[in-house]
Amino acid sequence: MVNSAPAAVDATPDTPSDHELMLAVRDGDLDALGELFERHHGPLFGFLVKLTGQRTAAEDIAQTVFQRMLKYRHTYRDDGSFTAWMYHLGRRCAADHFRRHQAAPAATDPSVLQERADDAPHAADRATVRDDHALLHRALSRLDRDDREVLLLSRFQELSFAEIATILECSAGAAKVRAHRALRQLRDLYFQLQKENLS
Amino acid sequence: MNCNAAQDRFAEVLDGRLDGAATAEVRAHLASCPDCQREFSALAQTLAELDTLPTPPPGPALRQRFYAMLEEEKNSAASVAAAAARHHRRSRVAFWRWVLAPIAAAALAFGGFYAGARFAPPAPAGLDAATKQELAELRARVDSVGQLVGISLLQQRSTSERLQSVLATLDQKNPDQKVISDLIGSLALDPSTNVRLSALDALYPHANQPIVRSGVLATLPREQNPLVQVAMIDFLVAARDRAAVPELQRLSRSENINQAVRDAAQRGLAQL
Numbered sequence: 330m331v332n333s334a335p336a337a338v339d340a341t342p343d344t345p346s347d348h349e350l351m352l353a354v355r356d357g358d359l360d361a362l363g364e365l366f367e368r369h370h371g372p373l374f375g376f377l378v379k380l381t382g383q384r385t386a387a388e389d390i391a392q393t394v395f396q397r398m399l400k401y402r403h404t405y406r407d408d409g410s411f412t413a414w415m416y417h418l419g420r421r422c423a424a425d426h427f428r429r430h431q432a433a434p435a436a437t438d439p440s441v442l443q444e445r446a447d448d449a450p451h452a453a454d455r456a457t458v459r460d461d462h463a464l465l466h467r468a469l470s471r472l473d474r475d476d477r478e479v480l481l482l483s484r485f486q487e488l489s490f491a492e493i494a495t496i497l498e499c500s501a502g503a504a505k506v507r508a509h510r511a512l513r514q515l516r517d518l519y520f521q522l523q524k525e526n527l528s
Numbered sequence: 529m530n531c532n533a534a535q536d537r538f539a540e541v542l543d544g545r546l547d548g549a550a551t552a553e554v555r556a557h558l559a560s561c562p563d564c565q566r567e568f569s570a571l572a573q574t575l576a577e578l579d580t581l582p583t584p585p586p587g588p589a590l591r592q593r594f595y596a597m598l599e600e601e602k603n604s605a606a607s608v609a610a611a612a613a614r615h616h617r618r619s620r621v622a623f624w625r626w627v628l629a630p631i632a633a634a635a636l637a638f639g640g641f642y643a644g645a646r647f648a649p650p651a652p653a654g655l656d657a658a659t660k661q662e663l664a665e666l667r668a669r670v671d672s673v674g675q676l677v678g679i680s681l682l683q684q685r686s687t688s689e690r691l692q693s694v695l696a697t698l699d700q701k702n703p704d705q706k707v708i709s710d711l712i713g714s715l716a717l718d719p720s721t722n723v724r725l726s727a728l729d730a731l732y733p734h735a736n737q738p739i740v741r742s743g744v745l746a747t748l749p750r751e752q753n754p755l756v757q758v759a760m761i762d763f764l765v766a767a768r769d770r771a772a773v774p775e776l777q778r779l780s781r782s783e784n785i786n787q788a789v790r791d792a793a794q795r796g797l798a799q800l
Contacts, residue, residue, distance in 0.1 A: 359602050366594050374590065375583035388590050395594055399601050465577045483543070484578055490545075509539035516574040 347411035355402045365411070366395055372486060373419055379481050380423055382470050386430075393422045413492040420478060420496060427474065464526065468518040476511035483508040529557045534564055538571050690718060694726045708734060712743035716750070724756050728763055735767040745772050748779075754786035761789070765796040773800055 345353070345361075347368065353361040370391060377387035397418050405414065469477055482493050483504075493508070494501040534557040540546040541554050558564055694714055697707050714727040734740045741764065748760045761779070764772040779785060780793035 359598060362598060363595070366591075370586060370590060370594070371583075374586040378584060379581065384584065384587070388586055391586065391590060392593050392597070396597055399597070461577055462581055465574075465581060480578075484575070485583075505540075512539050512542075512571065512574065515578070516570050519574050519577070520570060 348409065351398075351402075351405050351409070351411045351414075352407070354398070355405045359399070362395070362398065365398075369412070369415060370395070373415060376416065376481055376486060377419060377423060379469065379485070380474070380477055381426070382466065386426055390419065390422045390426050393425075394418045397422065410492055410495070412486070412488060413495045416482060416486060416488070417496045423474075423478075460526075464522045465519060468515055468522055471518050472511060472515055476507070476514055479504060479507045480511040480515060529553050531557075531561060531564055534558065534561070535567055538568050541568075542572055542575050690714070690720065690723050691726055694723060694730055697730050703734075705739075708737070708740060712740070712747070715744065716747040721753050721756060724751075724753070725759055728756070728759050732763065732766075735763065741767050741769045742771070745769065745775060748772075748775055754789050757786070757789045758792045761792045761796050765799050768800070770800060773797065776800070 345364075347365060350361040350365050354365070373394060374387055374391050377390050378384055381387050381390070394415065398415070401418075469480075472480070479493065479497060482488055482496060483490070488496070490501040490504045490508075494504040497504055497507070499507075534554050537546060537550065537554050541551050546554075558568055694711065697703055697711060708731075711727045711731050715724050715731065718724050718727065728744070731740050731744065744760055744763055748757065748764070751757050751760060757779075761772075761776065764776075776793040776797050780790050780797060782790070
């Protein structure tokens with residue numbers, strides 16, 4: 330599985346695990362949330378920017394996620410998985426955001442499509458790659474939000490289907506079926522857009 | 529395996545989450561079915577595109593807003609109350625330790641006395657010189673135990689209380705040996721840098737006593753804080769204690785010691 334998220338940090342004598350840090354936050358050591366922010370805000374933002382297609386919205390939602398972690402720290406469970414909890418909150422906050430902005434159509438922010446220059450050695454290749462990414466972004470934005478969510482979670486965030494099931498509040502089997510169905514739909518949309526582009 | 533069964537498993541094969549045997553079955557079907565090959569390669573291409581989709585980094589504002597929010601929450605009424613409650617719980621524990629420790633010590637002493645009175649052979653009417661010396665040593669040992677208890681009690685109080693008890697000794701014109709020993713004990717054992725520095729200040733008027741100088745000198749090698757180390761060196765130099773020369777030589781040569789401490793030791797050596 331390819332992903333852009335760092336693996337959840339396991340406990341060593343020097344570095345406490347994500348779970349230990351969140352338990353410390355729950356017990357009143359609020360500074361421990363700073364370490365969790367440093368570890369996870371990048372991948373969380375990456376997930377949200379792909380989910381919403383908008384940088385500003387993704388930053389606002391990421392901020393709200395950490396705000397809710399503080400507010401609801403007492404609800405964090407002893408047997409919890411921190412990343413699963415974080416994406417669970419992320420999904421809820423994103424849903425709130427979409428509800429508030431339902432009237433406004435979600436346009437793809439051009440800055441999302443920017444690439445690093447060193448990724449593309451040749452100008453023509455670079456143009457092709459950018460076109461492909463733009464097409465994929467459009468295909469992603471045409472997916473149902475639920476399908477987009479499960480696809481991004483299963484592909485980028487190094488989560489097991491059991492954890493994804495916790496986030497989506499369904500069974501692991503159902504999460505897997507939804508992820509695979511979403512992938513097939515994305516493929517259909519992507520190839521359809523490619524055809525439209527060529528004609 | 530037919531086409532439907534194979535296509536149902538394509539996503540899992542591409543995920544890398546399917547076991548080896550099942551993957552081999554799907555691959556075997558793929559090798560002989562051009563339709564499924566097209567289907568599979570379209571899915572693989574979509575996934576490859578998805579995986580190479582760049583993730584832009586968040587802007588610096590996200591971090592600034594997060595830490596501002598964290599500070600606000602830390603200063604909020606609820607958090608301050610929770611911190612106070614934790615402190616209260618801790619101080620309640622400390623209080624009980626403070627009350628129970630002397631009671632336990634007294635019970636132990638009484639038990640020892642009772643056992644001694646009951647089971648020891650009766651002392652002869654006239655005490656010989658050897659017995660007298662033993663008794664004196666025993667008394668000295670009991671005294672030093674009492675001192676340790678005193679120091680440990682001192683440490684169970686808060687930093688400001690310990691600081692106050694150290695500063696209170698400054699008012700005493702001629703403090704007795706117990707006060708002096710408590711001050712040396714604080715200098716050697718107190719976890720707070722401020723308390724150790726104050727204890728050293730309080731010892732300045734008594735630098736003429738050999739016990740004070742040797743106490744400070746004995747504590748110096750164990751001290752880790754450069755501030756206190758430099759203050760101790762200045763103390764020994766001010767007291768013109770020649771016995772400090774070997775320790776100052778060691779400090780001035782030691783590689784893994786703070787530069788300011790080494791400089792102070794060298795200056796001190798020049799003056800002694």
